[in-house]
Amino acid sequence: MVDTAAHHWILVGVDGSSSSLHATRWAAHEAARRHIPLRLFHACVLPPAAPRVPISLPGGAVEALVEYGHQILRHAERVALDTEPGIEVHRDLRVGPAAGRLIDESEAARLVVLGSRGLGGFEGMLAGSVSVGVAAHGHCPVVVVRGRTLDDPPPTSGPVVVGVDGSPASEAALEFAFDAATMRGVPLVAVHTWTDMSAGETWSVLPFDIDYDAVAEDERLLLAERLAGWREKYPDVELEQRVVRNRPVRGLLEESEGAQLVVVGSRGRTPLKGVGLGSTSQALLHHGTCPVAVVRP
Ligand SMILES: Nc1ncnc2c1ncn2[C@@H]1O[C@H](COP(=O)(O)OP(=O)(O)OP(=O)(O)O)[C@@H](O)[C@H]1O
Ligand SMILES: [Mg+2]
Structure with missing residues (x-):
């Protein structure tokens, strides 16, 4: 023992x-x-x-x-x-x-x-x-x-991918992900997704005229801001920032193709009381093609 x-x-x-x-x-x-x-x-x-x-x-x-x-x-x-x-x-x-x-x-x-x-x-x-x-x-x-199938061994090459949404859990995920990338000597891909209003059936009826390019630019700045401190703390990690117009789960599943580890927080920005895992983290546990790290704040 x-x-x-x-x-x-x-x-x-x-x-x-x-x-x-x-x-x-x-x-x-x-x-x-x-x-x-x-x-x-x-x-x-x-x-x-x-x-x-x-x-x-x-x-x-x-x-x-x-x-x-x-x-x-x-x-x-x-x-x-x-x-x-x-x-x-x-x-x-x-x-x-x-x-x-x-x-x-x-x-x-x-x-x-x-x-x-x-x-x-x-x-x-x-x-x-x-x-x-x-x-x-x-x-x-x-x-x-996880691997591609139940019998496949997990991938051992490729970057570490981390999902960033600004929640306390995703800050904890960032620390875990930077550590994982440093230890492995591989790049870290930080993925932030955002969804436009036409993406949802319900929202598509809204008569808004929104400048989505401006929104995308804002989201890019937001991600860069969130990563600034971490960049300083881990200067040796090659960091790639991806801002993706997609639902979080689809965005992360796509970006983690070819990765050796995907890191997410246990909960997102809209935690449901009594529910331990956010839907993105749950979906990755079921559908990811590489090991999934779930990190809590
Ligand atoms: N009795 C156990 N002792 C230690 N670890 C376990 C035990 N059972 C499961 N695990 C761990 O959990 C992992 C997933 O197994 P889990 O039991 O969740 O799946 P399952 O047996 O396919 O489905 P279920 O048990 O929900 O019917 C295992 O690979 C192992 O790492
Ligand atoms: Mg079991």
Whole structure:
């Protein structure tokens, strides 16, 4: 077990799925880049006991599941060390529901890394409940590792892309993204999208005559202003600023094609009370073609 004082490790959720092994490899590289330990974590989920139908597990069932969980962890450990032989790896197993346990454990982690899918779900499902739940309610940044398809490994080349909307969460996303670009020595593409009134069916009926070129220019200035401080703090990062006339989700999906990581805030400028994730972040978790980092303020 790791000394929990320092918030100095990367927590990886491991459930035996190929997706969680992609996450393990991605996290092993990240641990090597950051020079911090990896903590492989498995929540051993016991079969649900229906409240009105008392069922008791056969003798030895819990022990068998726990032993299976340890096997999953030992295999992930080998995968991590094959990927990055020099890193420090720890294994940890707890009994209980996966999302809840991972959210609790995220409080003491620097970063949580998960696969996009696990062993459950159904064919065609794009992101599992654990990855979406932890991304929405985790206490630290959460990376959901994705490739083009469930089986594809995540891309390892290309820029880092970050979505900027001026919300507190997107400021936190910027810091994470600049760090990620510096560590990888790759360019950072900062994307700010804005939507014109003709883009929405409802708005298109408005009889306004708006100078959209002037709006676009304003949005460009806004983005440059927001990035000025960060540029100074990270002078070595090659920064590209893109102001895109599109809906945030479409803009970010398009701009993150060919990227190796896309970074977004957990919430946007219009957070709904009780909803952990904004719609843009949710859509990227389901449809992104590269790993998605969700960062909270
Ligand atoms: N029991 C677990 N212990 C640790 N991490 C887990 C566990 N279950 C899932 N994870 C993590 O979450 C990722 C996504 O799995 P998730 O469970 O969300 O998808 P799923 O199994 O396809 O769908 P669902 O469980 O919602 O039916 C996994 O790749 C893994 O990183
Ligand atoms: Mg699952």
